Amino acid sequence: MNLLAIVGTKRKNGLVSALASKVLEGAKANGHTTSLINLYDYKLDYCLGCWSCERNGKCVLKDDFNLIFEKVKDADVLVLASPTYWSNVSGIMKTFFDRQCGLAMSHGEGKELFGKKLPLGFGPRARMEGKKAIFITSCTTPWPFNLLMDESKNTLRAMNHYTRKIKAKVISKIVFTDSRFLNLKRKKNKYLGKAWEIGLKL
Numbered sequence: 001m002n003l004l005a006i007v008g009t010k011r012k013n014g015l016v017s018a019l020a021s022k023v024l025e026g027a028k029a030n031g032h033t034t035s036l037i038n039l040y041d042y043k044l045d046y047c048l049g050c051w052s053c054e055r056n057g058k059c060v061l062k063d064d065f066n067l068i069f070e071k072v073k074d075a076d077v078l079v080l081a082s083p084t085y086w087s088n089v090s091g092i093m094k095t096f097f098d099r100q101c102g103l104a105m106s107h108g109e110g111k112e113l114f115g116k117k118l119p120l121g122f123g124p125r126a127r128m129e130g131k132k133a134i135f136i137t138s139c140t141t142p143w144p145f146n147l148l149m150d151e152s153k154n155t156l157r158a159m160n161h162y163t164r165k166i167k168a169k170v171i172s173k174i175v176f177t178d179s180r181f182l183n184l185k186r187k188k189n190k191y192l193g194k195a196w197e198i199g200l201k202l
């Protein structure tokens with residue numbers, strides 16, 4: 001399989017970067033093809049909201065998004081890695097989602113319900129079904145408060161919304177909590193081991 005990690009953090013030595021790389025390492029050891037895109041290494045502007053991508057199959061903005069999206073289309077497994085920022089994905093990961101709203105889905109074809117055509121735009125159609133997805137996030141809030149207080153829970157919800165819309169199947173989640181934990185090194189190593197195994201078992 002072809003694995004693509006999309007990493008949305010400036011902290012290249014941080015937890016989610018390390019965990020995403022480890023998943024890829026494990027997958028590579030098992031013969032899969034892997035690549036990693038740190039969104040900060042690319043020029044990625046905000047979505048204009050013009051929907052021209054939906055009609056033309058590519059974005060009008062002159063930045064690196066079309067290149068990134070070609071790789072997304074080619075991937076069998078997407079590894080989405082973002083720290084939890086304000087109970088959500090990082091801003092750049094959100095931009096990555098925004099930029100493909102009209103590419104990953106079509107809102108204009110119209111669907112049928114009980115034999116009747118639904119209004120255009122109702123129930124968008126996924127344009128790249130069949131992918132698998134792995135989520136990675138990290139937050140300082142300890143378990144179970146990361147869930148009870150909607151901290152990394154919301155990050156996962158945002159990732160889930162994207163994969164549900166593109167009809168990708170979520171096969172694994174790595175949620176690192178309490179990242180100010182005193183014994184961080186030991187915990188980090190344990191999670192790196194977990195990440196490696198997830199990749200290896202693909």
Ligand SMILES: Cc1cc2nc3c(=O)[nH]c(=O)nc-3n(C[C@H](O)[C@H](O)[C@H](O)COP(=O)(O)O)c2cc1C
Nearest residue numbers: 011014015016083084085086087138139140141179
């Ligand atoms: C701008 C910003 C916002 C954050 N918001 C949250 C938050 O809402 N909840 C939380 O538990 N941690 C939050 N954190 C902490 C990070 O999620 C945490 O440090 C995480 O482990 C960083 O992952 P990294 O090592 O990959 O950078 C925030 C950190 C920053 C810099």
